[in-house]
Amino acid sequence: MSEITPDLVRHLGALSRIQLSDDEVTTLTGELEAIVASMATVSEVATDDVSATSHPIELENVFREDEPGDMLTTEQALQNAPDADGERFRVTAILGEEQ
Template sequence: MSEITPDLVRHLGVLARIQLSEEEISRLTGQLDAIVDNIAKVSEVATPDVPATSHPIPLQNVARPDEVGDMLTPEQTLQNAPDAADGRFRVTAILGEEQ
């Protein structure tokens, strides 16, 4: 027996303030019913001894450790900058700030 009826879809449309045509109501009734059926099938398989997961494999942080290495000098850093002043990048002011 179908849980989703056209009247329920109409009601959900009213609650969501979405104007639905009869064609959309008919189409959504079938689609929503299929979704509810699929959720019921998953619920049958999901048992308390199976932990809920968001990913099929465990995730872990794979960042490398921080190590001090060769660094650029301020001159090397700014050598290709379109505009620089006082050892800094010079950029256009934003949000009405003065330059």
């Protein structure tokens, strides 16, 4: 016996606030039955001795290690700034007075 019935599809449509025609209900009933059957097949194959994978190919980081290098001093960082107060960049306020 099928788990997915036209009444269940109509109910799911109502819960989702989707108005379904009779043809759509018939189509979705078959499609959802196929999905449930596929999931059942996967569940049968899945066993405890097979580890879950998120990707079929082992992934590895191809980037270099992130190691800190020479850093700019505050003066160097601010030397070309259009406006600075000696320790920080100074910018025009963009927020209204509500802040």
